[in-house]
Amino acid sequence: MTSLVVTSLSKNFGAVRAVDNVSFSIAGGEFLALIGPNGAGKSTCFNMINGQLAPDGGTVLFDGRGIAGLPPREICRRGIARTFQVAAxxxxxxxxxxxxxxxxxxxxxxxxxxxxxxxxxxxxxxxxxxxxxxxxxxxxxxxxxxxxxxxxxxxxxxxxxxPQLLLMDEPTAGMAPGERNDLIRLVKALVIERGVSVLFTEHSMDVVFAFADRIVVMARGRIIADGDAKSVRGDPLVQQAYFGSGRTFERAGGVS
Amino acid sequence: MNWEGLAFQAVDGLASASGLFFVAAGLSLIFGVTRIINIAHGSLYMLGTYIAVSLASAIGGPLGFWGGVAATAIIVGVIGALIEIVLLRRIYSAPELFQLLATFALLLVINDAALWLWGPQDLLGPRAPGLRGSLEILGRHMPSYDAFLIVIAPVVLCVLHIVFVRSRFGRLVRAATEDRDMLGALGVNQSVLFTAVFALGAFLAGLGGALQMPREPASLGTDLTVITDAFVVVVVGGMGSIVGSYVAAVIIAEVKALCIGIGLVALGGVSVNFSKFTLIAEFLVMAVVLVARPQGLLGRPQIAVRGEAALEAPIRSASRTLTVFGIAVLVILAALPFLARSSPYTLVLGVDVLIAVLFATSLHFIMGPGGMHSFGHAAYFGLGAYGAALAVRWFAAPMGLALAAAPVAAALGALLFGWFAVRLSGVYLAMLTLAFAQIIWSIIYQWQDLTGGSNGVLGIWPNPPFDRLPVFFLLSLALVAAGVVLMRRILLAPFGYAMRAGRDSPLRAEAIGIDVKKVHWLAFAVAGTVCGVAGGIFAFAKGSISPETISIDHSVNGLVMVLLGGLGTLSGPIVGASVFAILQDFVMQETEYWHALLGGIILVLVLAFPSGLVGGFLRIAARWRRP
Structure with missing residues (x-):
């Protein structure tokens, strides 16, 4: 059972393509992490799904119905709840x-x-x-x-x-390491009990690799990897996005 | 209407735009950097005209005029710097509402100071030496001085622009407008910058006021009219944008000029005098801009200022002691007609207090739990009063029906204006509500045939048995008590909670499915409706009403009542209104300078008792309990 299907989602801020042709889906009961370095477009993507931003292109289907561009309160009524990066x-x-x-x-x-x-x-x-x-x-x-x-x-x-789907924008931001694990463990237990799917963005890799069923990695507005913890961890594109290719200095000629 | 006439009016409009631009530019500049809407900016303009007239007549000649104008601008600039150092510096971190009120208090104090210094008469200034002639434009004569004004505003605009782009001071001002926290973090001495900006803004206002001297007399009423006009200009042009101020000043002045130029027009058999619609036209422009582009024509969307005001404690339903106390007060009030048989004046004062209580409670309803700081609540009071009075005058309605018409009229007004108001927040909302109150005031003031204009409506007397004061008092008591209980119930019911949810965290409220704007809109309408009841009672209590009921003064009285009691508690507005009404009754008879006193009270409240009488009492009580 698929609950959320994102297809060719795009958003521009001026000349910047913050989110560029992004597609992914979340199955019912799935715990999906959306990760990527700063500026990858995670939050923008996230805010288009929860209704705070209207996309420039693409669709977001929830239970087969389009929700892109609806106001947040309407999206809530369709069965999508959310938590904020800074708790509100x-x-x-x-x-x-x-x-x-x-x-x-x-x-x-x-x-x-x-x-x-x-x-x-x-x-x-x-x-x-x-x-x-x-x-x-x-x-x-x-x-x-x-x-x-x-x-x-x-x-x-x-x-x-x-809700059938819970959106969590950096659920553990601003928390101590011990608290982080407790909170995510709690979320995971609750959603398994209720059969809720979860889409969350996160910077803490410990949390992501320990709990996520699947991981979608974004960089520069595009999806560069989509799979389980093991395949994502081994993906050369992901490693390059996070650690760089090491070629920056070669090209500048500063390091021989 | 002929095209040449219109074109001439359009050119004349440019001259008026100059005066408007000087005040608006200063207002916008100060807001951009300090985030304070300086309502006293209108006073600085007024002082400019007064000082310039005094200097010009004392010295005389071209030196008296032109030297006087320059000296005035400098003097007003220094006054501005003093105001910033003595007062504003203390309230930069205070909630927006308090900043608005403090500057309004300043306006009241300066107004009475001007009354004391220059007396109540308007003062006529001399004509400008060297520019007494006129130019011929489109076959009509235009004073050369007006042509000078048309030129001077763009010149000042260019000078300011160059200063802001080229100088270090200008860079700092632009940086502060964008992000003052960051500027502070970079080690810039903000106090000096703020004082300088305030002095510059005041200088511009003083210059604008001084330059108006040959066109308009120095008058005590200018402060409020100028600040409302300037505010409209700043909102239309975009807060913090000087160029926007000029563009908007021209647009507004042109719209007004065209209204005058069109003049009398026959529309479907009815002749409509457009020249009476200048004020309304101006506010219509603002309303359209605010709805279509809330940040103004050339403004940027506002960045949330970091560091929100302290949160208030949860509202608890009344404790048993408070309920018993409330019922006891009600019983004593109900017995008042018998207790005070020897002094009928007690009942007159009693009705005044009751009306004030309902007025303040309805204002608190949207201000406290709703977080919407209305600066024009008197509009709904006035609509109620006129609704009742006009029902009597035109339909010979009996009192019951007229009293029912009061909330209906107020509700319609509140629904209309509330729809616009809830689209904004903070100072924008405050000023828009003020603007709407001014629109209603001007409609009632100018539509003489229907409303009696400045004379108001006379002879609205209650029907028997309510023509006897004790009975009328009891009727008022019943209506006011019902209104207060209703507001309280609503605040403790889901609707009141939804309203508070929308204030505490609009994002969260929307995310759980609350339509915050709709909830706030309805809350605005509810408050307006209840306030209309207060207006209806007022009309019958006084027997006559005038546009005074809608004046800005009256709106501000309401704000003072609410603040006096404190925003954070439900009983605050009741205590605040009672204290205020009794104080007003005793003090107003004693002094000519009631405005200055009121201003003083506001300043003391804002600086020393920010949580109001009830809040202060609770704090002291808590300290007693904890030894």
């Missing part, structure tokens, strides 16, 4: 209210204007918080949590809409 939560709400807000939005109850929001979906919110290990902080203000905990809350928020 609602700072003026408690941890539980953050998840309740996501549940209220998911059930399309945001235009209710009389009954207290705190009484909506509370058990379900606590259950989601339990799954990410944050149930003890349920009634604390979200703004006073440690960053690693905010990331967990964000994960609970993302899961509240019962």
């Amino acid at each position: 939560t609602f700072g003026s709400m408690t941890v539980a209210e953050n998840v309740q807000m996501a549940l209220i939005a998911h059930t399309r109850e945001i235009y209710r204007w009389w009954r207290r929001a705190a009484s909506y979906h509370r058990p379900r919110a606590l259950d989601l918080l339990r799954q990410v290990g944050m149930q003890d902080a349920a009634d604390r203000p979200c703004s006073e949590l440690a960053y690693g905990d905010v990331k967990r809350v964000e994960l609970a928020i993302a899961l509240a809409s019962d």
Whole structure:
């Protein structure tokens, strides 16, 4: 079962082809890492899938329907949830209210204007918080949590809409090495349990090679490799993209 | 309408564009570097005209005029530098709202200072020595001075342009406009740069004001009209772009000139006087630009300024103590007609306080939890008041019906303007709401046949039994209490949460499926509607209304009430409005310089009590509990 199919996706910023004719797909339940050196076009690609950028060309099909160019909220309603590189939560709400807000939005109850929001979906919110290990902080203000905990809350928020696909933009950025593994292990366990597919970008190679089912490597806007950890690791193009060919100095003539 | 007339108006428009350009360029420059919208920029322009007139009449002759203009620009530049050093330097890291309010407070103080120095009369300046004649253009006479103004603006533009491109100072200014954090990190002394930029902006405003001397008298009203015009120009041209300011100043001035040039036109049997639409035309241009190209014609999309304002604590539903306290206050208020039988004035003041409470609560609704800092909330108050009053005047509606018309009128206005407003954020939203309030004000002021113009609508009295003050007080109490409870419920319900979600993190809110703009738009409409009720009560409480109800002053009173109480709590606006209304009642009778006092209060609030009375009280209470 294929859940997301990206075909010939392109995006230009001025004269720069940030994403150039990129195609890949994610199967249901797959844990797919999108990696590449800085400036490879990962984030741009990512933002076209989640609706923050409209592509200049190409299509994004989700469950057979085109989603390219739709606003983020519409993409959420199609069953795609996301987390942000810098975790985004609602700072003026408690941890539980953050998840309740996501549940209220998911059930399309945001235009209710009389009954207290705190009484909506509370058990379900606590259950989601339990799954990410944050149930003890349920009634604390979200703004006073440690960053690693905010990331967990964000994960609970993302899961509240019962997504089929979870997009995670550098999920472990800004976290300590120990926390990184814990978080990704948690994500992996949750998505296997729920049968959710995950597309994530990541700079930490430890995380990528330990957890990803498949790895897509981008460089200069194009896909240069697509396969499992072993084949990607051995790929000469990938090695060249990350470590360079060593020819830069030869050509400049500085080193004989 | 004839083509020659239009063309002549178009040339004349260029002369007006000059004055506008000088203020707008300074405003834009200061905003670009310091990220502060200096509302007091209009005051600097006004001071420019006053000082120039004083100098010219004291010294006399060409030296008095031309030397005076130059001296004025320098004096105003120095005043600007002083303002920056004494006040603005303290609030660069404060939230945008506070910066806007602080500069507005400055405008109030300077206005009263000018009143004290020069008196309430308009002062006429001399005509320009050497340029008293006129040129013949298209068979009409145009004052040579206007021709001089047409030339001087592009000259100053070129000088500024060269300074910005060639000099080190100019490079620093451009760098600061782009990314001031980075500039600071590179070791540039920002304080000196900011002071210099502010002085330059003030210099331009002073120059603009001084050069207007032969065309317009020095008048205490110019500060506000000039700043609103200049703001429109800056928004249309793009914040931080000097060339954009000039282009926009020309566009705006031309649109206005064409409106005057077209004059009376018969449209389908009805004669429409276009010359009355100048203000509206100007704001229409801005609205179109803001929607089509939010960063302005030549502006760049704004980079988010790093370091957001501190987050507020979660809103909790009322504790039992607070609920009991609230009910107790309500009971005492309900008993007030009996308690205060000996002093009927208590009830008059009581109604004023109630109206203020509803006004402030509805403003807080969008400002606090919605994060939309409306600087024109009086528009919806005024629409409510006029909705009720005109229903009485034209349809002889009974009070009940007229009171129902108030929120309807306000809701329609809020739906229309809110649609534009929610497309923007921060200072842009603040100024757009202010602009909309000005549009409504000018429509009501100029549409004399319908609204009574500056005289307003008289003789709106309540029907029996509400013509008796105690009964009217109870009616007001019931309506206001219902309004306050409704707002509170909405804020604690999913809709209020969605609104706050959109404020806290628009990206996250959109990502979980919330249509943030739609939620904020509806919230804006709800706040406007409730505010309209306050306006309706006001009309019947006073028996007469005037365009004053929509004035910028009134909008700012609302802001002060909300800030006085504090943004972060739901009871803040109630306390703030009560304190403000009572204070206003007592102090206004005592002093001629109420504006300066109000400005002083705002400055103290912004500098010393940024979380307001209720926030300050909570902080002190927390300190007591923790020994």
